[in-house]
Amino acid sequence: MEYKVEAHRIMSISLGKIYNSRVQRGGIKLHKNLLVSLVLRSARQVYLSDYYAGVCLNAQHIEAKEWELMDADREKLIPESEAAQPSSADCGVSEAAQPGQTRTTGGAQLCLKRHVGAEDGRASRLQEKDSDSLDPSDVAVTSPVSPAISETQCGSSDCETDADAAVTEGDSRQPPKDHACSHRKRSAEETGVSETPVKRTKVTPNAIVANNEIEEGEEMDTSNVSNLITIFGSGFSGLLSKDSAKSESETDDSDSGSGQICCEQMLKNLNPWTTAIVAF
Amino acid sequence: QSGEFLATGDKGGRVVIFQREPQGEYNVYSTFQSHDPEFDYLKSLEIEEKINKIRWLPQLHSALFLLTTNDKTIKLWKVSERDKQPEGYNLKDEEGRVKDISKITSLQVPVLRPMDLLVEASPRRVFSNAHAYHINSISINSDCETYLSADDLRINLWNLSITDRSFTGVSDIVDLKPDNMEDLTEVITVAEFHPHHCHLLAFSSSTGTTRLCDMRSRALCDQHAKLFEEAVDPASRSFFSELISSVSDVKFSHSGRYLLTRDYLSAKVWDLNMEKKPVETYQVHDYLRSKLCTLYESDCIFDKFECAWNGTDSVIMTGAYNNFFRMFDRASRRDVTLEASREVCKRRAVLRPRRVCIGRKRRESDICVDSLDFRKKVLHTAWHPTDNIIAIAARNNLYIFQDRHSPSGHHGVHRIEQETPPQLEDTPPQ
Numbered sequence: 001m002e003y004k005v006e007a008h009r010i011m012s013i014s015l016g017k018i019y020n021s022r023v024q025r026g027g028i029k030l031h032k033n034l035l036v037s038l039v040l041r042s043a044r045q046v047y048l049s050d051y052y053a054g055v056c057l058n059a060q061h062i063e064a065k066e067w068e069l070m071d072a073d074r075e076k077l078i079p080e081s082e083a084a085q086p087s088s089a090d091c092g093v094s095e096a097a098q099p100g101q102t103r104t105t106g107g108a109q110l111c112l113k114r115h116v117g118a119e120d121g122r123a124s125r126l127q128e129k130d131s132d133s134l135d136p137s138d139v140a141v142t143s144p145v146s147p148a149i150s151e152t153q154c155g156s157s158d159c160e161t162d163a164d165a166a167v168t169e170g171d172s173r174q175p176p177k178d179h180a181c182s183h184r185k186r187s188a189e190e191t192g193v194s195e196t197p198v199k200r201t202k203v204t205p206n207a208i209v210a211n212n213e214i215e216e217g218e219e220m221d222t223s224n225v226s227n228l229i230t231i232f233g234s235g236f237s238g239l240l241s242k243d244s245a246k247s248e249s250e251t252d253d254s255d256s257g258s259g260q261i262c263c264e265q266m267l268k269n270l271n272p273w274t275t276a277i278v279a280f
Numbered sequence: 281q282s283g284e285f286l287a288t289g290d291k292g293g294r295v296v297i298f299q300r301e302p303q304g305e306y307n308v309y310s311t312f313q314s315h316d317p318e319f320d321y322l323k324s325l326e327i328e329e330k331i332n333k334i335r336w337l338p339q340l341h342s343a344l345f346l347l348t349t350n351d352k353t354i355k356l357w358k359v360s361e362r363d364k365q366p367e368g369y370n371l372k373d374e375e376g377r378v379k380d381i382s383k384i385t386s387l388q389v390p391v392l393r394p395m396d397l398l399v400e401a402s403p404r405r406v407f408s409n410a411h412a413y414h415i416n417s418i419s420i421n422s423d424c425e426t427y428l429s430a431d432d433l434r435i436n437l438w439n440l441s442i443t444d445r446s447f448t449g450v451s452d453i454v455d456l457k458p459d460n461m462e463d464l465t466e467v468i469t470v471a472e473f474h475p476h477h478c479h480l481l482a483f484s485s486s487t488g489t490t491r492l493c494d495m496r497s498r499a500l501c502d503q504h505a506k507l508f509e510e511a512v513d514p515a516s517r518s519f520f521s522e523l524i525s526s527v528s529d530v531k532f533s534h535s536g537r538y539l540l541t542r543d544y545l546s547a548k549v550w551d552l553n554m555e556k557k558p559v560e561t562y563q564v565h566d567y568l569r570s571k572l573c574t575l576y577e578s579d580c581i582f583d584k585f586e587c588a589w590n591g592t593d594s595v596i597m598t599g600a601y602n603n604f605f606r607m608f609d610r611a612s613r614r615d616v617t618l619e620a621s622r623e624v625c626k627r628r629a630v631l632r633p634r635r636v637c638i639g640r641k642r643r644e645s646d647i648c649v650d651s652l653d654f655r656k657k658v659l660h661t662a663w664h665p666t667d668n669i670i671a672i673a674a675r676n677n678l679y680i681f682q683d684r685h686s687p688s689g690h691h692g693v694h695r696i697e698q699e700t701p702p703q704l705e706d707t708p709p710q
Binding site: 006007009010013017025026027029030031032034035038039042043046 | 320323325326327328330351413414416432433464466467469486519520521522523526573576577579582
């Protein structure tokens, strides 16, 4: 189990580095960020394999309730993400951002929000599935999007092994999600962020692991899911406050930026921990 | 290239050139500002003025030429001496003011009069806008007409005489950029031309592989002629295995037969004829293997150490932490750890070898792993091409050591004396 703690720590450090590299002088260093993403990937693999070996969750009955809640949250979020500009009031994360930030931050926050929104929908959808095949529609959706997101979504679909191909609910979500994704990509381009060097996770090894572990049930941790709901239910200011509370109790790192705080919180939830990468 | 001059570049974009005095000491010869900070308006990024690499061109006449590069722009500098100045102008007086024409009664021919030596550096060429990513190396070809510059994904070949890209003054010779940036798996870390064969170049990557490319067989060297890679022992895998295998420096031996590569924990000597594994592996600071997580947190794991051959290719040298640097004698397999710091080094003092121990100290000169200062790192080292003189850059200081007792040939491990330590900032000696 100590591997898990170590892996978790390494992941949070890596995310912090990626976030900080955005504001470094001299531009984003491709080499360093590539290496950091490799470490992140190794740590994540260990973390997830450890996770499978651990708790087996029986959250099925809770899922139904959360499902509805999440649905409502997601609907709320997607229209928000369609807006051209995020208002800083909406995004508690951007409030915490340094005032001297350039447009990049604004765009990044936009990405952050949308990604979280997409993740939310994704998580809820995955929860109620039981099949162990990769969702090709998910993969298709992720491909035009920045690598971090695709990594997340592929990873989560792999690990959770709950993705179902082209189910009706999936279909209804696809168009808005596609829209959100394209928005995300556009915003990334707008802010002039140069190619993100985050490496795309290789899907196959995870898929194999996932397939083997299908009997263990859903990967989604109930506590994580309920956290997600609380966060999204109260908007992003809720995210920030919840983060502070959580990070105080759980981490001893002193987080400097909002991205860091987000990192800590997101790591509690397996899916959207690459949100910071999206922000990057 | 003769060893008479040593060039150092710092984080502030300044280059300082040292000249070897007849007595053997190196003193400052010239200082100039090579690069200034720039701003890329398109990407809203600041371009640092920090000098990444300096390379000397072979000296053809009295003037010196060197290439310096920061992250984006390479400059060719000419450093020349002036010890005469013309005097006796007709239209100007000594201060340069224009004379009143009506006052001129006779004409004179200006003559050259001796003056105090003035060393001037002037940029002769500026090679810019060729790299989308940060430049990490430059290397002059043995033909002395072309040179390469490498960034994270591409290696460009330049002609020293032509700066304008559109006249095919520069061409891609290696391009590692994938069609989809999400598929990126490795970046180029260092590149160097072979010292004798003008068609061969080596470049190493973040995955720990070193490739040798032949420019004759393909204009674009995507296919390598040779690939030097050592299989990683699966038992020693950790989160950081990929990180520490990234090659930070590659140097051809003077003979051209061997390659020296430096990764985070070790230095390896490869025979160009054998690709599967190195002929020699030297552990520089293996005691750090258990501390990789801490080093990752502090960013120390990303430090790029350089390495160097001595003139006869019998000894290799590289830096470590705590201002230590290590030398490995290839033939005798002896190695030594020395420290470059003000407290330890006085003028003419003989350096004592140091030792890093993991447990308790056994001798006074030992130092415990936990007391190593990781902020003091020797990233840049250089060895005189023929003599046993080495330059070590440690933070703000440049140390020059000489082996007095055996000026050439076999290196006497215990007899190193120190010479002047001038104050400089973060220098890569060349």
